[in-house]
Amino acid sequence: MAPTRPRLHSTIVSIRLAIEHRTAYRYERPVRLGPHMVRLRPAPHCRTPILAYSLAVTPARHFVNWQQDPFGNHLARFVFPEPTPELTVTVALVADMTVINPFDFFVDEEARSWPFEYDRSLAHDLAPCLTRDDDGPRLDAWVAVVPRTPTPVIDFLVALNRRVRDDVDYSVRMEPGVLTPDETLERALGSCRDSAWLLVQILRRLGIAARFASGYLVQLRPDAPESDDAQGDVTDLHAWAEAYIPGAGWVGLDPTSGLLTGEGHIPLACTAFPAAAMPITGTAAPAATTFEHDNIVRRIHENPRVTLPYTTEQWARIDALGHAVDAALEDGDARLTMGGEPTFVSTKDVEAPEWNTAAVGGTKESLARTLAARLAADFAPGALLHHGQGKWYPGEPLPRWQIGVYWRTDGHPLWCDPDLLADPTGSSAPAELPTESAPADSATPGSATQADAEAIATALADALGLPADVRYPVYEDTIARLWTE
Numbered sequence: 001m002a003p004t005r006p007r008l009h010s011t012i013v014s015i016r017l018a019i020e021h022r023t024a025y026r027y028e029r030p031v032r033l034g035p036h037m038v039r040l041r042p043a044p045h046c047r048t049p050i051l052a053y054s055l056a057v058t059p060a061r062h063f064v065n066w067q068q069d070p071f072g073n074h075l076a077r078f079v080f081p082e083p084t085p086e087l088t089v090t091v092a093l094v095a096d097m098t099v100i101n102p103f104d105f106f107v108d109e110e111a112r113s114w115p116f117e118y119d120r121s122l123a124h125d126l127a128p129c130l131t132r133d134d135d136g137p138r139l140d141a142w143v144a145v146v147p148r149t150p151t152p153v154i155d156f157l158v159a160l161n162r163r164v165r166d167d168v169d170y171s172v173r174m175e176p177g178v179l180t181p182d183e184t185l186e187r188a189l190g191s192c193r194d195s196a197w198l199l200v201q202i203l204r205r206l207g208i209a210a211r212f213a214s215g216y217l218v219q220l221r222p223d224a225p226e227s228d229d230a231q232g233d234v235t236d237l238h239a240w241a242e243a244y245i246p247g248a249g250w251v252g253l254d255p256t257s258g259l260l261t262g263e264g265h266i267p268l269a270c271t272a273f274p275a276a277a278m279p280i281t282g283t284a285a286p287a288a289t290t291f292e293h294d295n296i297v298r299r300i301h302e303n304p305r306v307t308l309p310y311t312t313e314q315w316a317r318i319d320a321l322g323h324a325v326d327a328a329l330e331d332g333d334a335r336l337t338m339g340g341e342p343t344f345v346s347t348k349d350v351e352a353p354e355w356n357t358a359a360v361g362g363t364k365e366s367l368a369r370t371l372a373a374r375l376a377a378d379f380a381p382g383a384l385l386h387h388g389q390g391k392w393y394p395g396e397p398l399p400r401w402q403i404g405v406y407w408r409t410d411g412h413p414l415w416c417d418p419d420l421l422a423d424p425t426g427s428s429a430p431a432e433l434p435t436e437s438a439p440a441d442s443a444t445p446g447s448a449t450q451a452d453a454e455a456i457a458t459a460l461a462d463a464l465g466l467p468a469d470v471r472y473p474v475y476e477d478t479i480a481r482l483w484t485e
Contacts, residue, residue, distance in 0.1 A: 017235075017298070018297070022090045023293050027287040036078045040055065041268065049095065050093055058086060064076055097264070099263055103260070105245075115207055116207070116246075118246065137182070142185060157251065164255040165257065168188055192239045196239040211250070214237065220233050382412070385404070
């Protein structure tokens with residue numbers, strides 16, 4: 001189990017870890033193995049992102065069936081058809097140590113304050129996790145002094161967890177099994193599994209459903225170089241408790257550290273009783289056995305952060321990459337520019353709506369045409385001035401207009417005779433629809449008529465070699481336009 005009491009500094013963000021956990025049993029001679037149950041796959045409710053996972057077992061000749069136990073944990077059942085001199089179970093996984101807020105949950109109104117009661121159907125579902133086991137006078141005395149005054153349930157859980165942490169010191173205990181709560185309280189010393197089972201029994205006696213959790217605990221070294229903690233990144237099997245709070249679900253409590261569980265706690269099996277959460281269970285024929293256990297963690301990726309910025313070597317590589325990109329752009333004659341939108345305002349009547357909020361106005365368009373012509377004459381002789389649709393802002397019925405200046409960089413003119421360009425002011429007003437009092441071919445001076453449109457369509461069809469019947473008269477639906485507005 002975990003070799004040290006979990007350190008209290010917070011886990012760092014943006015770190016990706018690889019964990020390799022190997023358990024090996026070596027026998028003095030080949031022996032027959034009974035079916036083995038392996039509970040070493042992250043549980044379905046694990047909040048730490050697991051990016052990759054594998055489970056390898058020796059001997060290679062075996063049968064495996066993945067299933068879920070009655071508590072929903074992943075369980076691998078191995079059957080070995082032949083005698084073997086060894087049994088090795090190796091777990092490899094990659095975890096993203098994204099920071100988890102342990103208080104990121106809601107609590108139902110009826111459970112906001114302790115004591116509370118589960119409704120009948122929920123209590124029926126939680127019955128195995130409300131069962132009282134291992135009674136004893138020391139446990140009864142410990143529970144008896146817990147204040148029964150109404151307390152916010154989160155404050156109550158935090159205080160209870162810390163009290164167990166303060167009353168029971170942590171120790172590495174190699175003996176199998178879990179101590180009873182009375183034994184743990186009498187010794188005031190226990191392994192993580194002993195403290196976890198003690199907290200589970202305390203919670204159940206106080207009316208809160210609780211279960212025993214077994215999993216990996218990852219502890220990262222702090223970034224601060226002046227830290228007294230010289231130990232590096234470590235991981236090992238660990239145990240803690242989980243309490244069921246309506247609305248929040250299962251809330252992890254680690255009595256070894258006195259903290260709620262976070263991204264460093266990776267649950268493998270959560271059960272009503274510790275025996276059902278053992279990582280590996282099975283039988284073997286009698287033989288002298290040696291046991292080996294390794295649990296290694298290493299960082300495979302970590303982003304710079306405030307507490308651990310780029311090193312001098314990393315900055316040197318970044319600078320070298322930037323210079324290489326600049327050289328490639330220069331060799332390819334690639335030019336990078338950044339554009340902007342200068343805002344032009346008239347020197348006269350600057351408070352007028354057209355220079356503040358309105359799309360159009362009495363002088364804006366004429367001044368814009370004058371400015372565009374001057375810019376074209378000074379910077380781009382032979383340019384083409386194009387009057388077209390501009391941006392369409394939310395809430396405005398129509399797009400705004402814009403004037404574009406287009407030219408060739410080799411000096412060849414795009415347009416030579418500005419007189420051949422239509423005057424946008426002469427055709428800006430929409431043509432009147434034909435009515436009985438206004439003949440179809442009548443129009444105001446300077447505007448296009450229906451006859452003009454028909455002549456253009458006919459000439460275009462002839463130039464393209466199309467039959468005359470491809471021409472269709474189309475009219476603006478004024479009623480539809482007004483309805484849309």
